[in-house]
Amino acid sequence: MMRVDAVQAQRVLVGDEFVPATVTFHHGRITGIEPVEHQTEGLVIRAPDSAYVVPGIVDTHVHVNEPGRTEWEGFVSATEAAALGGATTLIDMPLNSIPSTVTVDALRVKQDAARGELMVDVGFWGGAVPGNVAALEPLWEAGVFGFKCFLADSGVAEFPPLNPSEFLAALTEIARFDGLMIVHAEDAGVLAGAPNRPSRSYTDFVLSRPDEAETAAIQQVIDGARATGARVHILHLSSARALDRIKAARDEGLRITVETCPHYLCFAAETIPDAAPQFKCCPPIRDGGNREELWQALRDGVIDCIVSDHSPATAEEKERGGGDLQQAWGGVSGLQVGFSAVAQEARRRGIALSRVSHWMSRNTADFVGLGHKGRIEVGADADLAIYDTNVDFRIEATRLAHRNPISAYDGLRYGGRITRSIVRGNAIDVERPDHDWGRMLTRPAKEQQ
Structure with a gap:
């Protein structure tokens, strides 16, 4: 790490516009946004004219997996990948680690594992699983940012899904203390009825996770939000067939937000080779027409943000079944790559880099109540990324x-x-990495959000 006092660039994202500016820091916060020719004492990073200075990415969907499955991913490797990809804040998912973050004691185990291993700032989601309704409010008070649940098999035995009555009970409890439920929205019944034979074909894999699995589950989430008043969030939206339902729910006044991921915006099913488990994720990457509808939904504000859903595993897990996509672990590793990939795809569609930054930084920060992150303004954390198109x-x-x-x-x-x-x-030096600089974050008190 190298403590710096300012960044100067011809293109600094202030609000919605890139402007020439000198951004000054003190004690980790932005203290001024001055003209680019402003002279300041101390160590100044001067970005090349081909570079854009954007707020650090706030990635609210990352599977670190430590402890318990650290061989899949750990805090040291994950936060270094984040820093290299411009992500200065991560929120870690509650499953794939052992124990899952479904009690306060498990949260403490997770925090102990992270201590001294962080290159960027990291917060934690809690989990909602069968039988832990009484643990939800204590977890909220301990500082988790909300609660993740599955409506179908999660892939790991220690994080089972909620059935409809359990989901409604958890939503009712979360609404009582005005928390947040984030949902892996695929319907177990639809998946059970879909063709699911062993196959190396990516087309067969998509057929096994049809659009209807998402639309049915999202309707369940909408109905639950209407019945309880809870705030809900749809994770990793893949199917554009659900967009009309989401828009209607929002127009109705329900508190629902939605994310999508770089891999759904950058790839298309018809170009994915067979027996290539690096592309397998759930829900799946769908066709090119669907991809363009997701881009339009971002433009229209129906989709709020873009997150990585970084979910790595060992080669043994990814290659399980020798190319049989039903057996391979599902998850795309894109934490270090996502911003560059989305920025280029946006550029091809005539979408401004400022909008990409908002989708990946400001909107995600606001989603989890971190109003001092994801923006370049006086008083915000001095979290920045330099993106060079040259x-x-x-x-x-x-x-x-x-x-x-x-x-x-x-x-x-x-x-x-x-x-x-x-x-x-603090400018990160990946040649001399310091994994004791990142802070562990807890949910801000409501009056600070």
Whole structure:
């Protein structure tokens, strides 16, 4: 880490516009946004003219898996990958680690595992599973940012799904203390009725996770929000068939938000090779027409934000079944790559980089109540990323920082990459990494949100 006092650039994202500016820091906070020619004492990073300075990415959907499955991903490797990709804040999912974060005691185990291993700031989601309704409010008071649940099999035995009555009971409790439920929305009954034979075909895999699985589950979430008044969030939306329902629910006044992911915006089912488990995720990557509808929903504000859903596993897990996509672990490793990939895809569609930044930084920060992150303004945390369009980013999975060298982005080239991340006024030096700088975050008190 290298403590810096200012960043100067010809393109700094202030509000909705890129302007020439000098951004000054003190004690980890932004203290001024001055003209670019402003002279300041101390150490100043001067970005090249081809670079854009954006707020650090706030990635609210990351599976770190430590403790218990640290061989899949741990805090050291995950936060280094985050820093290299411009993400200065992560919120860690409650499952795949052992124990799952479904009690306060389990949260403390997770926090102990993270201590001294963080290159960026990290907070934690709690989990809602059968039988832990009484644990939800204590977890909320202990500082989790909300509660994740599944409506179908999660893939790990220690984090079972909620059936409809259990889901409604958990929502009722969460509404009582005005918490937040985030939902993996695939319907167990629809999945059970879909064709699910062993197959190396990506087309067969998509047929096994049809659009109807998402639309039915999202309708259940909408109905639950209407019945209880709870605040709800749809995780990793894949199917554009659900967009009309989400818009109608929002127009009705229900408190519902939704995210999608870089892999749904960058890939299309018809171009994915068979027996390529690096592309497998649940819900699946769908066709190119669906992808364009997701982009339009972002433009229209129906989808609120973009997150990585970084969910790595060992080669053994990803290659289980020898190419049979029903057996392989589902999850895309994109934490280090997502911003560059989305920025290029947005550029192809004439979408401004400022909007990409809002979807990946400001909107995600606001979603979890971190109003001092995800923006470049006086008083905010001095979390910045420098994105240089004059530096190519050729993806080689073996050179990415996450623990296992598997990536759907392997071999791709992007015309722009993150060249520097700054966390609370400290420039990260990946050649001399310091994993004791990141802070553990807890949910801000409501009056501070």
